[in-house]
Amino acid sequence: MAWVSLVFAGLCEMFGVAMINKLHRERNWKSLSLLVLSFGASFLFLAYAMETLPMGTAYAIWTGIGASGGAILGMLLYGESKDWKRLVFIAMVLGAAVGLKLVS
Template sequence: MAWLFLVIAGLFEMYGVSMISQLHKNRSWQGVVKLFLGFGGSFFLLSLAMKNLPMGTAYAVWTGIGASGGAFLGMLLHGEARDLRRIACIILILGAAVGLKVIA
């Protein structure tokens, strides 16, 4: 169950990062609420995952999901460059997260 919490926490992190980008385009109180819900849910689920997973592993996987997912969402939704080198780096980050799951 801890790994499920961790993956969902990473998805909330991606949502929070996407809301930061949205707030730069359109400042509204709804956007601020969505931002806090995204990051709040992310931190809450990360804390639940860390009850059963080592801190270093949980944090590294959570950060990897958030960073790679944020970069991926930036390419899909916000017109960021879709350079092959960027995609390769995202794959490396995700591969490292999977590697931590395998050895943890």
């Protein structure tokens, strides 16, 4: 259950990053509320996962999901560069997260 919670925390982190961009573009209460709720949920699910998983592994996977997911969302939703080099480095971040899972 801790791994499911950790993945959900990472997905909430991705949504929070998208809401930062939306708040930057449209200053309104809805965007701000969604930003606060998504990051709050992300921290709660991360804290729950860290009751079972090692802190270093949990944090690295959480940030990996958030960082790579944010970059992918930027490419899909906001027209950011889809250069092959960028995709290679995103794959490296995800590969490192999987590697941490395998050794912990």
